[in-house]
Amino acid sequence: xxxxxxxKENRWGGFGWVLALIPLLLLGLVLAYLVATGGGLRELAGxxxxxxxxxxxxxxxxxxxxxxxxxxxxxxxxxxxxxxDDAYWAYTVTPSNTLPRLGxxxxxxxxxxxxEETHRVVLITSLGATFEGEIAAAVVSPRPDASLFxxxxxxxxxxxxxxxxxxxxxxxxxxxxxxxxxxxxxxxTVGLLVFLAVGTYLDANEFAAQLPAFWQGVPAVIFVAxxxxxxxxxxxxxxxxxVGALELSYRIALGIGLHNLGEGLAxxxxxxxxxxxxxxxxxxxxxxxxxxxxxxxxxxxxRKSPGLGHFALLCLVAGGPAILGVWIGGFAFxxxxxxVFLAVGxxxxxxxxxxxxxxxxxDSAALGQxxxxxxxxxxxxxxxxxxYLTAFLVKF
Amino acid sequence: xxxxxxxxxSRRELVRGLGALAGAxxxxxxxxxxxxxxxxxxxxxGHAAAATVAAKGMSAADHGSNVVMGVVDPETNGFxxxxxxxxxxxxxxxxxxxGQTLREYEFVASEKExxxxxGIFFPAWTYNGRVPGPSIRCTEGxxxxxxxxxxxxxxxTIHFHGFHPANMDGTPxxxxxxxxxxxxxxTYEFDAVPFxxxxxxxxxxxxxxxxxxxxxxxxVVDPKGGRPPAREFMMVMNAFDTNFDGGNEVYAVNTVGFExxxxxxPIRRGELVRIYLMNLVEFDLLNSFHTHGIxxxxxxxxxxxxxxxxxxxxxxxxxxxxxxxxFRAPYTGPFMFHAHVSEFAELGWMGHFNVVEEAGxxxxxSRVGLTAEWDKRGLDGATVAWKGGETA
Ligand SMILES: [Cu+2]
Numbered sequence: 164x165x166x167x168x169x170x171k172e173n174r175w176g177g178f179g180w181v182l183a184l185i186p187l188l189l190l191g192l193v194l195a196y197l198v199a200t201g202g203g204l205r206e207l208a209g210x211x212x213x214x215x216x217x218x219x220x221x222x223x224x225x226x227x228x229x230x231x232x233x234x235x236x237x238x239x240x241x242x243x244x245x246x247x248d249d250a251y252w253a254y255t256v257t258p259s260n261t262l263p264r265l266g267x268x269x270x271x272x273x274x275x276x277x278x279e280e281t282h283r284v285v286l287i288t289s290l291g292a293t294f295e296g297e298i299a300a301a302v303v304s305p306r307p308d309a310s311l312f313x314x315x316x317x318x319x320x321x322x323x324x325x326x327x328x329x330x331x332x333x334x335x336x337x338x339x340x341x342x343x344x345x346x347x348x349x350x351x352t353v354g355l356l357v358f359l360a361v362g363t364y365l366d367a368n369e370f371a372a373q374l375p376a377f378w379q380g381v382p383a384v385i386f387v388a389x390x391x392x393x394x395x396x397x398x399x400x401x402x403x404x405x406v407g408a409l410e411l412s413y414r415i416a417l418g419i420g421l422h423n424l425g426e427g428l429a430x431x432x433x434x435x436x437x438x439x440x441x442x443x444x445x446x447x448x449x450x451x452x453x454x455x456x457x458x459x460x461x462x463x464x465x466r467k468s469p470g471l472g473h474f475a476l477l478c479l480v481a482g483g484p485a486i487l488g489v490w491i492g493g494f495a496f497x498x499x500x501x502x503v504f505l506a507v508g509x510x511x512x513x514x515x516x517x518x519x520x521x522x523x524x525x526d527s528a529a530l531g532q533x534x535x536x537x538x539x540x541x542x543x544x545x546x547x548x549x550x551y552l553t554a555f556l557v558k559f
Numbered sequence: 560x561x562x563x564x565x566x567x568x569s570r571r572e573l574v575r576g577l578g579a580l581a582g583a584x585x586x587x588x589x590x591x592x593x594x595x596x597x598x599x600x601x602x603x604x605g606h607a608a609a610a611t612v613a614a615k616g617m618s619a620a621d622h623g624s625n626v627v628m629g630v631v632d633p634e635t636n637g638f639x640x641x642x643x644x645x646x647x648x649x650x651x652x653x654x655x656x657x658g659q660t661l662r663e664y665e666f667v668a669s670e671k672e673x674x675x676x677x678g679i680f681f682p683a684w685t686y687n688g689r690v691p692g693p694s695i696r697c698t699e700g701x702x703x704x705x706x707x708x709x710x711x712x713x714x715x716t717i718h719f720h721g722f723h724p725a726n727m728d729g730t731p732x733x734x735x736x737x738x739x740x741x742x743x744x745x746t747y748e749f750d751a752v753p754f755x756x757x758x759x760x761x762x763x764x765x766x767x768x769x770x771x772x773x774x775x776x777x778x779v780v781d782p783k784g785g786r787p788p789a790r791e792f793m794m795v796m797n798a799f800d801t802n803f804d805g806g807n808e809v810y811a812v813n814t815v816g817f818e819x820x821x822x823x824x825p826i827r828r829g830e831l832v833r834i835y836l837m838n839l840v841e842f843d844l845l846n847s848f849h850t851h852g853i854x855x856x857x858x859x860x861x862x863x864x865x866x867x868x869x870x871x872x873x874x875x876x877x878x879x880x881x882x883x884x885x886f887r888a889p890y891t892g893p894f895m896f897h898a899h900v901s902e903f904a905e906l907g908w909m910g911h912f913n914v915v916e917e918a919g920x921x922x923x924x925s926r927v928g929l930t931a932e933w934d935k936r937g938l939d940g941a942t943v944a945w946k947g948g949e950t951a
Contacts, residue, residue, distance in 0.1 A: 243678020244627050250905030251676070251817070253624035273624055287808060289678050291801020 213240045213288045215262065216375045217296035219496070220284065221304040221435070222276060230270040230284060230296065234262035235375030246285040247274045265377060276301045305435055307494045315431065315489040322430065322449045323423045323485025327478050329450075330457015334474075337458075337465045342530060345465060347542040349523045352459035353516055354546020356415070359422050360512040362554075364388070366425055367505035373498045384506045391510025396517070409473065411463040411522070415515045416481040419456045421508030423481065427488020428504065432496040434489075448556025455549055456481060463522060625905050629677035631815045636673050638689040640813035641822055641929065644792040645936040647696035647779070655702060659750075662697050664705045668715045668739075668761075668774070676809045676816040676907060681799050683773035684711060684761070690814045691795040691839070692759070692776030696940070699754040699783050706746045707739050714738035715769065716745075718762035719778055720879075723749035730762040738763055754782040756835045756861030756881045758795075771800055771807075771841035773814075779835050781941075782864060789831035789885070791940035792824070796848070796876070796898070796908065798840040806842055809907045810898065816907025819896075823913035825923035828891050833941065835861070836874075837881030846908075848884065849873040849899035853912075855886035873899045888914040 196202060214236030221229045228247065234240050241261045245254045254272045262268050276282050282298040305311050337348060364384070371380025395414070426449075460477050491500070524534045532538075633639035650662030666686040673683045673690055686692030697703060707717050716739055718729035727749045728735040739745045761774035777793050797814060798807035809816040826832050838846040849872060856866035857874050861883040868874065874882065888894065891914045898908040915923045924934060 241678065243629065244676060246906075249902050250625045251627045251907065253626050253628060287679060287801065289680055291679055291681055291799070291808060293802045293804075293808065 211290060212237055213290055213292045214376070215240050215242065215286060215288070215294050217284065217286065217294060218267075218373075218375065218498070220296050220298055222298070222301055223304055225278075225303065226273055226275050228272040228274050228276060228282070228284065228298070230272070230286075231267065232262065232270060232286065233267045233375045234264055235377050237264065239263050239266075241289040242268075242270075242286045243289055244287045245270055245272060246287065247272060247276075248282055249285075265375075278302065305493045307490075311493070312490070315493050316486050318430065319427050319483075319486025319489045322426060322453065322489075323482035324478060325482070326450045326453035327419070327457040327460065327482040330454045330459075331461045331474055331478060333458050334461040334465070337461065340465070342526060343538055345462075346523060346526050346530070347538050347545075348458065348462050349519055349526070350539040350542025351455070351546035351549075352415070352462045353519050353523065354543040354548075355455045355459055355550050356418070356512050356516045356519065356546075357543075358547050358550035359419065360509055360516065362550075363422050363425060363505050363508045363512060366429065367502055367509060370498045370502040370505065374502060378499065378502075380502055384502060384509070387503060387506035388509035388513070391507045392513045393510075395511060395514040408463045408467050409469050411515070411518050412460050412469075412473075412477055413480065414511070414518060415463070416460050416477045418508065418511035418515045419460065419481040420484040421504060421511050423453070423456075424484035424488040425501065425505040425508055427485040427490075428492035428496070428501045429488075431489040431492025431494070432501070433492075435493050435496055448553070452550065452553040452557055454553075455546065459519075463519065625909075626820070627677050627817050627907070630821055631674045631677050631818065636689075636814075638814075640811070640815045640818045641824070641927065642933065643689075643691070643694070643813045644794065644824065645933055645940065646694060647793070647936070647940055648693040649696055650703075660698070660701045662695075662701055662703055664693065664695065664703070665708060666692065666705060666717060667708045668711045670711050673773070673814065675799050675801070675811065675814055679801060679809060681773075681801055681809075684713070684715070684769065685773050686717075686776060690773035691797065692774070694777040694779065694793045695759070696777075696779050696781070697751045698781045699752055701751045701780075702748070703751050704746060704748045706744055708744040709739045709741050712741050713763070713769075714740050715761045715763050715774060717747055717759050719747065719749070719759045720757040721749075721755070721778070721780070722752045723747075728762075729759075731764060751780045753862055754780045756837065756858070756883050758837050758839070758879070758881055760839065760879075767841050770839065771798070773797075775839045777835060777837060779861075786833065786864075786941050787831060788938070789833040789941050790826060790937045791833045791835065792937065793835045794837070794848075796836070796838045796840055796846050798843070798903070798906075798908075800842065807840065807906070810840070810903040811907050812910060817909055819910025822927035823893060823911035823923075825913050825915060825920065825927065825929065826888060827920060828889070828914050828916055829887050832884075832886055832888070834884040835881070836876070836884050838876035838878060840878065840903075843878075843900070843903070845875050845877055845900065846903065847873055847875045847899045848896065850886065850896045850912075851894040852890055852892075853886050853888050853894060855884045858883040858885070888912065891915055891919075 215232055215234050217230050218233050219231040221231075223229055230245075232242070239261060242256075243260065244251055246252060252272050252274055254270050256268055256270050258268065260268060260270075270286075272284075274282075276298070279300050279302065282301055284296040284298070286294045286296075288294075305315075337345065340348065367384045367388075368381055371378075371384050374380040457478075460481055461474075488504075491497075523539060527534050527536065527539060633642075648664070650664045653661045653663070655661050667688075669685055669688055671683050671685050671688055672680050673685075675681045683690050695703070695705075705717060707715065709715055716729040716731070716736065719727070725734050726736050727747050729747060730736070731738050736745060736747065757778040757780060759776055759778045761769040763769045775795070775797075777795060779793070794812045795814075796810075796812055798810040800806060801808040811817075812819060836848055840846045851872075854870045854872050857868040857871060858865075859867040859880075859882045861881070866885070867882075874884070876882065894912045894914060896910050896912060897904040900908075913923050913926075920934075924930065
């Protein structure tokens with residue numbers, strides 16, 4: 164018996180990696196064969212399937228409508244004509260009205276749209292398929308001038324920074340609370356975070372549903388959220404033992420910040436699309452709705468004294484993104500970015516649910532109580548209930 | 560009221576916001592005031608391009624840029640809506656032993672992709688490769704013999720309007736001639752009565768689909784004594800449901816949307832114009848015909864020698880209705896004619912007459928690619944009641 168296995172390996176010397184290329188080379192050959200000959204599948208070819216998506220409609224000036232269109236179907240599509248409000252209309256297009264798969268085009272239509280009224284846009288393909296877009300209430304798309312920048316920032320301020328700041332002002336009071344009472348507050352924090360996680364997931368799905376099909380938006384939200392969660396958990400696990408109290412506050416602030424970024428994006432986008440108008444009542448509603456966020460951020464550090472500087476920074480991390488979100492959403496909205504931001508936000512929030520939950524578990528154990536006790540459950544329920552009920556002010 | 564928030568979000572906008580929010584995304588539930596003033600023109604490159612188009616389009620007066628982009632080359636379809644105005648088909652003419660004029664036609668049903676507006680293709684079902692099918696023209700009392708050869712993959716019929724025996728009615732009803740299956744043929748033979756502006760269409764089920772796919776055409780029977788000499792046009796008002804959602808995307812006269820807006824139809828000032836008008840639009844209950852700067856007389860169904868309506872400028876036709884329009888245009892210049900159903904007009908059922916004096920006639924013809932032959936055919940229609948008959 165010779166020792167054949169070894170000699171075989173030796174024969175390749177240091178070129179074993181070539182073996183890994185063989186399947187790829189064969190794959191290339193199969194693909195080339197299919198492309199060149201059809202591989203005998205021609206009879207299976209179905210009728211042509213055209214699909215395009217109006218990704219974004221803007222009104223850059225009075226009398227002008229602009230459409231950003233993407234071909235998310237399986238084949239090239241030509242769009243010979245464009246209709247506005249059931250009328251064929253002249254247009255210019257760049258780069259071409261023939262869009263390859265995944266290709267994009269921008270249609271500019273000189274149309275005398277009517278302010279604050281609804282308009283419908285339809286693209287018609289060479290095979291007569293139609294694809295619709297709607298301008299809910301026509302307004303000139305916002306442009307980043309100083310005044311609007313400032314007004315958007317103000318909205319972000321009231322929606323993000325102010326409630327977080329106000330919520331944090333409960334900090335001195337929370338320091339005087341007994342351990343069981345503090346456990347109630349921490350459970351309440353878990354409750355509000357769970358509410359935010361669910362809300363962020365639903366919002367992410369709304370944006371994901373607007374994406375061209377090839378992005379596979381809905382599963383992508385779950386994967387991005389899981390990856391974000393995993394990465395944050397891995398970062399936390401690097402240090403021995405538990406995450407420090409202050410660091411936990413920062414993580415909660417980060418998660419809430421990403422959520423508020425998404426909220427800001429949606430507000431800015433709704434404004435840009437003419438879908439929303441903002442009233443004092445609604446701003447107050449949001450301020451009230453988000454106020455428990457500050458409680459949650461401050462809760463882990465009641466046994467420390469981090470100093471004002473840290474509180475200011477926490478407030479900025481949690482609330483500041485709302486301003487950024489309104490800017491991005493209002494001036495340069497992208498459903499892709501919005502989906503990604505929100506999905507990362509879900510992961511970040513889930514991670515702090517885990518961390519704060521561990522904190523509650525540890526403190527409950529110190530008091531000789533099980534994790535699920537009536538105080539903790541009441542706190543969790545209160546957290547969700549407060550968020551749910553205050554959401555009445557901002558959901559229509 | 561100088562608090563920034565109050566200045567930013569007025570009461571009126573709040574109310575509007577509540578109403579408009581229904582369609583906003585969940586997280587977008589917070590509304591935002593729409594109180595930014597109309598944006599100033601910054602003269603960016605994109606706007607400059609748009610302005611050019613606007614300027615070009617707006618030259619068409621009140622209808623602005625309501626046009627299709629590009630034109631349909633008649634070569635693509637193998638038929639030209641402009642020629643269809645005047646291309647009467649008198650059939651193969653002979654005399655029967657009793658002296659009756661016999662007109663023989665052969666219609667081949669076939670499937671054909673046609674361009675119904677620039678760049679938009681429709682999978683049509685046709686008689687003789689055209690939509691509408693051949694315009695049958697005969698005189699009251701002529702014997703018609705129309706052979707339908709079904710070269711398509713669906714059963715079809717030809718159902719003529721007018722008097723005829725039951726077995727010549729061309730429907731699936733037993734005793735009505737039945738469906739002509741793919742590869743089969745059937746010959747419809749009957750006397751052309753009464754005189755009028757009639758039509759034919761396929762009557763296979765589903766009726767809506769067989770008609771809107773393009774299986775119809777004009778069947779004009781002249782009175783024995785003829786009608787006064789005139790410039791005659793055949794106009795079929797039709798429409799196409801390109802996405803098969805039960806509503807039409809393109810409306811037209813003689814198939815191609817906006818064709819006669821691109822190519823105004825020449826007529827001479829003061830001459831008698833006679834239009835054989837028929838409505839073959841599916842899905843919509845009514846269609847209409849409206850002239851600008853011109854009032855006309857109307858003969859409903861064309862079965863009378865006296866007008867049924869006098870001095871009108873708009874007439875409605877329900878599905879399958881038809882009639883004869885007669886007028887003399889008193890002024891020169893461009894005049895619109897279109898459906899006075901604005902939606903149809905803006906979806907393609909829009910045309911122009913170019914009314915000219917004798918001096919401008921040649922130019923009016925050449926401008927839209929027409930020859931003296933088209934002119935002659937338009938004038939011959941009314942005077943050929945006998946055509947192929949007495950001369951054969
Ligand atoms: Cu048929």
